[in-house]
Amino acid sequence: xxxxxxxxxxxxxxxxxxxxxxxxxxxxxxxxxxxxxxxxxxxxxxxxxxxxxxxxxxxxxxxxxxxxxxxxxxxxxxxxxxxxxxxxxxxxxxxxxxxxxxxxxxxxxxxxxxxxxxxxxxxxxxxxxxxxxxxxxxxxxxxxxxxxxxxxxxxxxxxxxxxxxxxxxxxxxxxxxxxxxxxxxxxxxxxxx
Amino acid sequence: xxxxxxxxxxxxxxxxxxxxxxxxxxxxxxxxxxxxxxxxxxxxxxxxxxxxxxxxxxxxxxxxxxxxxxxxxxxxxxxxxxxxxxxxxxxxxxxxxxxxxxxxxxxxxxxxxxxxxxxxxxxxxxxxxxxxxxxxxxxxxxxxxxxxxxxxxxxxxxxxxxxxxxxxxxxxxxxxxxxxxxxxxxxxxxxxxxxxxxxxxxx
Numbered sequence: 271x272x273x274x275x276x277x278x279x280x281x282x283x284x285x286x287x288x289x290x291x292x293x294x295x296x297x298x299x300x301x302x303x304x305x306x307x308x309x310x311x312x313x314x315x316x317x318x319x320x321x322x323x324x325x326x327x328x329x330x331x332x333x334x335x336x337x338x339x340x341x342x343x344x345x346x347x348x349x350x351x352x353x354x355x356x357x358x359x360x361x362x363x364x365x366x367x368x369x370x371x372x373x374x375x376x377x378x379x380x381x382x383x384x385x386x387x388x389x390x391x392x393x394x395x396x397x398x399x400x401x402x403x404x405x406x407x408x409x410x411x412x413x414x415x416x417x418x419x420x421x422x423x424x425x426x427x428x429x430x431x432x433x434x435x436x437x438x439x440x441x442x443x444x445x446x447x448x449x450x451x452x453x454x455x456x457x458x459x460x461x462x463x
Numbered sequence: 464x465x466x467x468x469x470x471x472x473x474x475x476x477x478x479x480x481x482x483x484x485x486x487x488x489x490x491x492x493x494x495x496x497x498x499x500x501x502x503x504x505x506x507x508x509x510x511x512x513x514x515x516x517x518x519x520x521x522x523x524x525x526x527x528x529x530x531x532x533x534x535x536x537x538x539x540x541x542x543x544x545x546x547x548x549x550x551x552x553x554x555x556x557x558x559x560x561x562x563x564x565x566x567x568x569x570x571x572x573x574x575x576x577x578x579x580x581x582x583x584x585x586x587x588x589x590x591x592x593x594x595x596x597x598x599x600x601x602x603x604x605x606x607x608x609x610x611x612x613x614x615x616x617x618x619x620x621x622x623x624x625x626x627x628x629x630x631x632x633x634x635x636x637x638x639x640x641x642x643x644x645x646x647x648x649x650x651x652x653x654x655x656x657x658x659x660x661x662x663x664x665x666x
Contacts, residue, residue: 298495298499301495301498301499302491302495305491305494305495305498306486306491309486309487309490309491309494310483310484310485310486310487311483313484313487313490314480314481314482314483314484317484318480327487327490330490330494331490331493331494331497334494334495334497334498335494335497335498335501337498338498338499338501339498339501340603340651342602342603342604343597343603343640345638345639345640346638347638400475400479401479404476404479404480405480407476408476408480420480423477423480424477424480424481451470451473454473454476455470455472455473455476458472458473458476459472
C-alpha cells in the first residue's frame with residue numbers, strides 16, 4: 271500500500287470561475303461538470319459520515335439537488351468546495367438523525383462495514399481486512415469529531431476553512447481532530463496495517 | 464509535520480480513507496437529472512415569483528393562514544350582522560349614514576386565495592452603491608428587486624409576496640449577502656447559513 275503525502279486536495283481540485291458562473295445561471299452543462307468533478311469525493315465523505323453507508327449515493331444526490339437550487343445564492347468570494355461540503359455535512363447529519371429514529375432498521379455501523387465480499391487472493395483479502403478495520407474504527411468515532419477529522423485530513427480543508435464552515439472555533443476543532451486521531455490510532459494499533 | 468504524518472498507523476489509515484470510489488457515470492447522470500428537475504433557472508426580468516419554493520413549510524402556513532382568515536371572515540360577518548354595517552366597506556370610506564363606522568373589514572378574496580401581498584423592505588446603508596432584496600420569493604435573483612436609495616441612506620423596495628414564511632437577505636453591491644437587522648433569522652438548509660425570516664399575511 272503506497273503512502274500518499276498529506277496535502278490539501280480541496281485546493282488542488284478547484285473549478286474555474288467561468289464554470290461556476292455558468293452553473294449559477296442554470297447552465298446544465300456547467301452543473302454537470304461540477305458533479306463530475308466532485309461526485310466521487312462527496313460519495314467518499316458520505317460513506318464515512320453516514321451511519322448507513324448504503325445511503326451515501328442518495329445523500330450525495332440530495333446534496334447536489336440542494337446545491338443546484340441554491341446556486342444563484344452562491345457568493346464567489348466563498349470557496350465553492352467549502353460550500354459544497356457544508357451542504358453535504360448538513361445532509362449527512364440530518365440523515366444520521368433520521369436513521370437513529372428508525373427503530374425498524376437494525377443495520378448498525380459495524381454491520382454495514384462488515385459486508386465485505388470474500389476473496390480468494392490473500393493480498394486482496396488482507397487489503398479488505400485493513401479497509402474494514404479502518405472503517406469500523408472510524409464509525410466508532412463520535413459524529414461531531416468524525417466530521418471535522420474527515421474535513422481536515424481527508425478532504426483537505428484548513429482549520430480556518432472548517433471554522434468558517436462549522437462555526438466552531440479552531441482550538442475546539444483541533445481538539446476534536448486530536449480526539450478522533452487518538453481514537454483511531456488506539457483502535458487500529460492492534461490491527462496489522 | 465502533523466501528528467498524522469508522524470504516526471505510521473494513522474498515516475496508513477488516512478491513505479485508506481483517502482481512496483476515492485470509482486467514478487459512477489450512471490449515478491452522476493441521475494444526480495444531474497434530479498437536480499435539473501428540482502430547479503427552474505432564474506431568468507432576469509421575469510416577474511416576482513408567485514409560488515413559494517419550500518413546499519412543506521409554506522403549505523403549513525398557507526393552511527393555517529386560510530383557516531385563520533376563514534375564522535376572521537366568519538367573525539367579521541357575524542359582527543356585521545349584529546351591528547348592521549357594511550363589512551365590505553373599507554376603513555377609509557365615508558361613515559355610513561347610521562353614524563356607525565365599521566371596526567372590522569372583510570378579508571378580501573385575493574387574501575383568501577393566497578395572492579401576493581405588497582411588502583416593503585427597508586435597510587439602512589450609507590456606503591453601498593447597489594442593494595437588492597433576494598429571497599425564496601424571487602428565486603434569490605438579485606436582478607428581480609433592486610432597492611431605491613433615499614437621501615438619508617435608507618434603501619427600500621416594495622414587492623408583492625405570497626402569504627407564508629419566507630427566507631431572504633439583502634444583496635449589497637452584488638457580492639455581499641446581509642441579513643435584515645430588524646427580522647428574526649433561521650438556518651438555511653441549502654446554504655447551511657442564516658437567513659432573515661418574514662411571515663407574510665399572518666393574521
